[in-house]
Amino acid sequence: MxxxxxxxxxxxxxxxxxxxMSEAFTNALRHAPGTKTITIRAVGARREVTFEVGDAAAAVLPRRRAGREGLPGGHGLHILDAVTSAWGWRPAPDGGKVVWFTLRW
Incomplete structure (x- = not known):
């Protein structure tokens, strides 16, 4: 922040x-075994900020879960859709993955 x-x-x-950030890091803790790291990158000149959450589980890919209305859990990626300008994931050089999100203003 x-x-x-x-x-x-x-x-x-x-x-x-x-x-x-809470949703992205919680998803990594719940769904991706292994060491978690948070890499933060802020780009202020372009009026945007990008954050990255890395984990060691390359095989556990982020996916939106449907049919969770009114139920606990399964809303993290829908929340990222709602509050960020963009988000996605990419393989990490160490064999894990990085989930990133950007906010623009």
Whole structure:
């Protein structure tokens, strides 16, 4: 959140960063065994900030779960859809994967 604020993001974007980071990191903890690392990259000059959550589980790919309305869990990627400008994933050089999200203002 500090990185977003330092990049000049308004308060509602900083709040969205907090929610999106919580969801992305929680997904890594729940669904991807192994060591977790958080890499944060802030790009303030273009009025955007990108965050990355890396994990060691290349075989466990992010996927949206349908039919979870009213049920606990399974909403993390839908939340990323709702509060970020873009998100996705890519293989990590170490064999894991990186889930990233960007917020623009």
């Amino acid at each position: 500090d990185r977003a604020a330092d990049a000049g993001a308004p308060g509602e974007v900083v709040d969205a960063v907090q929610l999106a």
